[in-house]
């Protein structure tokens with residue numbers, strides 16, 4: 001009988017000697033150091049084409065990382081699929097594009113785009129937005145409104161004006177007697193609209209008021225809003241309060257009956273809640289009161305949830321991820337367990353299972369969520385590591401599961417705040433938790449795999465310095481490789497020669513569990 005396997009994802013903990021504010025390198029982390037010296041270990045690829053992104057310049061992210069970990073294959077991901085669909089023009093012959101355009105034309109309405117305004121390529125890409133705006137004009141749509149969520153999390157932390165200027169230029173070029181486009185509202189992505197995993201529905205409620213009702217602080221332009229808020233509160237982009245663009249006291253682009261709305265984000269986790277608000281508004285939606293429910297045609301860039309079929313209308317076919325590890329293990333009758341705190345709960349369940357929100361088998365699969373705090377995580381960099389560890393150890397000690405997985409968000413969520421000192425503590429909290437997991441695995445004689453989904457905390461400084469000479473914080477992920485180590489594996493466990501990536505982990509897990517991998521998967525990392 002093979003030993004059960006525990007897999008820990010240290011979210012956002014990249015592995016590199018480069019020291020650009022490397023909070024992994026400088027953290028006190030005796031456990032990770034032990035794993036990466038005394039046990040079978042290597043580093044693996046977690047970015048670019050190794051995880052299905054358009055190019056090797058694309059940093060990894062949780063969606064593509066957990067998809068690859070959970071399915072053992074490399075699928076072309078949203079960023080790439082949307083590029084291809086726009087290049088070929090296929091997107092404009094989709095039912096959803098035609099539906100949205102026809103609805104606006106039939107009602108003399110406005111076409112709205114909501115989404116993350118940047119070229120971060122994690123949730124969205126501004127180039128997709130611009131292409132669609134140009135096509136809308138070509139197709140005879142007269143009124144376009146953009147509801148711009150400001151990024152500063154997948155791109156430099158105060159870069160919003162660059163993207164706002166780029167978009168305003170496009171409108172300047174396009175606007176004439178037949179066409180009028182402008183920014184109608186917006187706000188920081190960590191304040192309005194882009195909540196995930198139901199951590200804080202009030203963010204989506206705020207977004208509803210700002211985008212749909214035009215109910216918020218008014219400014220003459222997005223630029224004025226950004227500059228005013230920065231001056232008043234020193235806000236960085238991701239935390240900028242909501243704003244409404246108005247003329248003579250009247251919002252320029254509320255969402256009304258007869259309008260169409262396209263959410264131009266391709267990634268699902270932070271697109272699900274706002275999509276539910278639109279798709280379910282007349283179907284018992286009860287997450288927040290809706291003083292206004294406009295009759296609109298709503299479409300997502302992709303379908304974000306394959307089980308819920310959400311949203312109903314979408315422009316580009318999402319990757320249809322088949323042959324996942326969870327499905328494979330269920331067919332083998334293996335009991336499995338998954339745990340994280342809210343912020344990453346969907347990563348080890350929904351992303352892990354190929355963007356499906358439901359289990360393959362209720363009896364064999366157990367999922368446990370530890371509620372996350374709703375605070376900026378640099379204020380509490382240990383987050384819920386202790387609670388996640390408690391649950392993992394209880395699950396190991398129960399003896400019920402042959403495969404157990406968890407995600408510690410600290411390296412990533414604290415890394416995204418740009419706070420180097422806090423991120424050191426975040427990594428150290430993960431390391432402390434690992435000691436307890438390692439001891440539990442030793443005691444129960446389970447194999448432990450420790451890996452990460454992409455870098456972040458390993459590069460906390462951006463290019464350049466602040467006016468006071470301190471390093472500029474970097475809030476986004478990095479291109480670093482990630483650590484991979486096997487603790488307490490079977491006698492003779494040895495890493496193969498070769499250059500591996502996240503998609504090689506699934507085969508490694510099932511090999512350790514004593515199964516042969518399905519033919520679709522990439523090879524195992526061990527001999």
Ligand SMILES: O=C(O)[C@H](O)COP(=O)(O)O
Nearest residue numbers: 061062063122153154412
């Ligand atoms: O959504 C986020 O917080 C960031 O854009 C990406 O972080 P993640 O890929 O680690 O979730």
Ligand SMILES: [Mn+2]
Nearest residue numbers: 011012062453
């Ligand atoms: Mn991640």
Ligand SMILES: [Mn+2]
Nearest residue numbers: 012412416456
């Ligand atoms: Mn992240």
